[in-house]
Amino acid sequence: MQEIRLYIEKLSKENFDNFIDLRTKFIGSIGSDRTRLLDTTKINRLKDDAFSINPKYEAYLGKIGLDYVAYADFKISYSTLMALPSFFLDEIFVIDNFRNLGIGMTMFDFCIRKAKKKGCGKIELAVPNQNEKAKFFFESNGAVPIGMTYYQIDPLDIKIGKPLGKMTYADFMRKKSKSKLARLNSLAIDNIN
Template identity: 30%
Template sequence: MAETETKSGLNIRSAEKEDIPLIFEFVKGIAEFENLSHLVTATEETLEESMFGEKRYAEVFFAELNEVPVGFTVFFHNFSTFVGKQGLYIEDIFVKPGFRGKGIGKAMFMHCVKLAKERNCGRMEWAVLDWNPAREFYEYFGAGPVDGWHIYRMGADKFESALEK
């Protein structure tokens, strides 16, 4: 993924292995914003292995305003049997509070749309907390919640007990 100059002073660039501390800083920032800091168990080491190890499970890009990192996006590919194609799943889009309202989130979201189109994805998906005002932003572009579906999650701490049932 090459760098993309989006508008005056705003640049989108792919993360490099050397960016692991910055990625971790953004992970902690979004966790704090979502009031979920207590759930962060990631470390710089686990992020490095998952994003730059032998098998890469996620990709990251940064939004930089005048060469200062002000936002990041984490995404990965999933697969839809119904569509028969890969999809692009956005795990996180986060803009530092002091830089919101400047079109940075839009630029990062549009970068995801561009990547999904270039990679021939059948769809893009993501989850949004019910209180997050970003829901209106996504709906403006034509996205919406999926009626009749709920997100379920099983943490690694439940794997063993599930296997015993």
């Protein structure tokens, strides 16, 4: 049996097109809606965000021979609860022909080493409820479901206005100044009488 050697390399301008090819395969594999498809605008934004002075994400590509077969991407945020950095594993993807060969596990181990090296207090990831294979993979490798529901909001779809049933800070300040004014008026009337 021939040994498979997976080389993991950091996303660079030279391998960026390979990353986009892998992401396109990933999006196709999950049967995603049109909002997740990669267009020129998103590709340019991914490139700018990866190679800016303060990159918004990190990505690593797995390569066997000349073929790019996997990637993992993540972000570092901060946990005020732990007072430590937090590692958010966004995606690990292995193309179909190379699954069940230990590549996903190798990419996951790589991410764990990165989190430890960066001093992270926790590794977070989100798995779609219907992806039983991914849930099994992560749970059998030490991930524990934490009983939280993650939400996603598209800020372009939200109309910002007065919250229903709740007082805004501006409402509070108006009410407070009206109440002060009412007290001053009553004091003035009492002083006149």
